[in-house]
Structures are given as structure tokens and as C-alpha cells.
Amino acid sequence: MGQGQGGVAGSGGAVADANVSLVSISPSPPTMGPAEITIALASAIGQPISGAKLQLQADMAMAGMRAVKGDLIDQGNGRYLSHGFAFSMGGNWILTVHGTLADGTTVDRTLPLPPVGGWTDP
Numbered sequence: 001m002g003q004g005q006g007g008v009a010g011s012g013g014a015v016a017d018a019n020v021s022l023v024s025i026s027p028s029p030p031t032m033g034p035a036e037i038t039i040a041l042a043s044a045i046g047q048p049i050s051g052a053k054l055q056l057q058a059d060m061a062m063a064g065m066r067a068v069k070g071d072l073i074d075q076g077n078g079r080y081l082s083h084g085f086a087f088s089m090g091g092n093w094i095l096t097v098h099g100t101l102a103d104g105t106t107v108d109r110t111l112p113l114p115p116v117g118g119w120t121d122p
């Protein structure tokens with residue numbers, strides 16, 4: 001894997017020079033309830049990166065609103081699929097992928113997400 005700097009694994013998390021992108025979300029458009037989300041992780045020059053430990057988190061800018069979290073399962077070839085992830089309401093969520101690559105570098109990336117359908121606050 002392309003290592004730009006001589007990062008030492010576990011030395012406090014150098015930030016990975018990686019691309020994170022949303023591949024698909026099901027259902028589409030997303031709606032309140034379970035969602036299957038596939039993301040792609042690749043190096044800066046587009047090579048798929050497998051073996052990362054990634055999690056998905058969705059937050060809403062709403063007082064007292066709890067974040068929704070789920071693991072992303074490595075599918076190989078740089079693809080990761082959400083497991084046990086569900087939107088607890090409709091509305092505008094901020095979707096973030098964070099975790100650690102096999103080389104010890106970290107990712108923390110917000111992905112564009114369309115509004116989630118279903119029940120929203122009155």
C-alpha cells in the first residue's frame with residue numbers, strides 16, 4: 001500500500017491519505033429504519049484498500065438526538081457494507097465513516113447523504 005510518510009502504526013494515528021466514497025444506499029432514497037450502506041475505501045491514486053476497521057455514524061443536528069452507529073464489514077476489494085445500521089427518524093443526517101487502516105493510519109470522513117424519508121419531528 002502506498003505509504004507517503006514513514007508512519008509508525010499505533011503512534012497516535014497519522015491520518016490516512018485515502019478516499020472514502022458512498023457506493024450505494026438501500027433503500028434509495030434512504031428512509032427511516034434499516035439501511036444497507038456500501039462505501040469504498042481507496043488510496044489517493046484509487047487502489048482499493050481492504051483490511052480496515054471502519055464504522056459508520058450518523059448524527060442529526062437536533063437537541064438530545066442520539067447518534068446512530070454501525071460496523072462496516074470488509075467485503076474485499078475496498079468495499080465495506082454496513083451491518084445493523086438503521087436511521088431512527090427521517091430528516092437530514094450527517095454520515096461519517098471513521099476507523100483505522102491496517103497500517104495504523106486513521107480515517108474520519110463525512111459523506112454526502114440525501115435527506116432520509118419517513119417520520120420527522122412535528
Ligand SMILES: [Cu+2]
Binds near residue numbers: 060062089091
Ligand atoms: Cu432527529
